[in-house]
Amino acid sequence: MAWNEPGNQGKDPWGNRGGKDQGPPDLDEVFRKFSSKFGGGGSGNLNKMGLMLVLVGGLIVWGLSGLYKIEEAERGVVLQFGKYHDLVGPGLKWKPTFVHTIYPVNIQRINKINASGTMLTQDENVVTVQMEVQYRIVDPRKYLFSVTNPEQSLSEALDSALRYVIGHTTMDNILTVGREKVRRDTWDELQGIIEPYDMGMQLVDVAFKEARPPEEVKPAFDDAIAAQEDEERYVQEATAYSRQVEPQARGRAERMLREATAYKERVVLEARGEVARFTQLLPQYEAAPVVTRERLYLETMEQVYSSTSKVMVDNQEGGSMFYLPLDKIIQSQQPESAPNASSNRQPERVIRTEPSSDRSGGRTTTRQGRN
Template identity: 80%
Template sequence: MAWNEPGNQGKDPWGNRGGKDQGPPDLDEVFRKFSSRFGGGGGNFNKMGVLLVLIGAIIVWGLSGLYKIEEAERGVVLRFGEFHEIVGPGLKWKPTFIDEVYPVNIQRVNRLNASGLMLTQDENVVTVQMEVQYRIEDPHKYLFRVTNPDQSLSEALDSALRYVIGHTTMDNILTVGRDKVRRDTWEELEGIIEPYDMGLRVVDVAFKEARPPEEVKPAFDDAIAAQEDEERFVQEATAYSRQVEPQARGRAERMLREANAYRERVVLEAEGEVARFTQLLPQYEAAPEVTRERLYLETMEQVFSNTSKVMVDNKDGGSMFYLPLDKIIQGGGSAPMVEQAPANRQTSTSSSGARTTSSDNSTGRSSVRQGRN
């Protein structure tokens, strides 16, 4: 049964019996009873209580002003809502209700992504995803230059990416032009955020993904495979040319040097012949027969210098010939064949001047054959 129902004679929540008084107890009366228990008058207690409350409040206020700034952070201090200073890392104190401190991490690399379906220069649709990495350089500007710097940077990245994609063909986006798209997006993004002076510095822009729509993906996969085959063939041809070209250049250089050497040798020989003829002409004019005989002998000596035969002139008609064995032995060759020329004629002989000899294979002895007139 509730305490205030009819017929309830019990205590109510305020300590009244019989339910006659339904209101709360008098607070002043309760406070006077409490102060009287401590044996002091009401005025003295009020002064001491106020003093204790003030001291406690000052202690709590002083302790509440302690704060810590981490090593990677900087604290932006506002005094009565106005920028006051930027404090470094460490244990700090601020007057509570007067200063407010906003710690900002300036060493952490923050990341934002931008992605979506975008229209290319050649009126194709491509799905592109790009990530920007940035750091906070100026905490004050980061907090108070714009309302939401992260959201502003994300919108600037999306705008820059769509502008660059709209000025690039789809083949370049999917294949060889990815790095150029990344660099152009970076430059365009910095150009957009520079007037806002948000206190941010872009560290890197990463081109994460670029793909055609799923409906036409198989056709683009074939095109990419063909592009890769083309690049592979070009690289193989380049490697082959780098291998063959030095060899061809070496052969051409060798042939050129041989031709130059041959030309110089022929020219020198021709010049020598001309000089020899110039020197010989006066002698021939003075004594034609002697000069002609000498030229004949020099020519025959040159022709028979590498043969094993000896040319003798048997004008005496004798049958004995002197065989120069000492020169034959020094030559280290087999005994030369000596042939007798007819009388009053010159025939082929060896350069040693020996008469014609022949080897007898059965007896190992040398024999002399005498020519007859």
């Protein structure tokens, strides 16, 4: 049953028990009663109190929004109304919102930037080069405000430095032995370009990643590079061989020189000994020439025949003499344990004595048989 129908006995949910007022209560009256419970004052006090609550809530939100954190590897650049104010270190910080603006900058990270392109060399060839630069931020303030876009500025400077160096280098040096020089020259040229801008960067490394000829002529360049590598390998092998052979040749030459010197000294000493011996022998020869001459002859013959096989044949009666195969007889008499001894022995000699008119009583004739 509705509250305003007959039989409801005037029970009004809005508090009108008499049933005379059929509408909802006045909102002003409700707020007036609510404000009276807090000391009265009417709607003016209520507006002030609501404004205070809004202000306190906004102040709390504003204070909490100013909390921020700077990481260990970062530094915070503080701007006050858009102007540089301070540089803060790592940790939990607070800033007045809408007054300060914080830009965190990582000063420990190694950043990379690449440059590549097709460039013209000094000898008017075309080469495709790719290079990478690694840098680190050392001054966050200069990095943010020295130039508009530091990364783009560094990229353009790298491209300019690389084209300058490639334009002053030949194709062969870029592809083979001159890569390190190109890398170092590019580093120096890039450092000279960015130094006047003072961008707060420090170059860590410049890496020469790739250098190749155009695809249309790449097989010919590959053959040329292979030939140069073979040439270098052959040169190294020849150098190693010369270093190995030269000491041996020097050693042999030194040995031959020492042997020649020793032979010279030996011959000189032997000659001096012979001269001294003949000098001592001269008085004896003058005293007894026949005996001395015979003794010299016998000593000489003893020295000659000391290493030869000899057969003495006395042929005083004259007549013909048949020679025996002395070499075969002597070879058959040698021991079997020395089969090669016959190749080292001297030729056999046959000595025949015949009558002579000198004082020795006979003449000795030496005949050399066939070996």
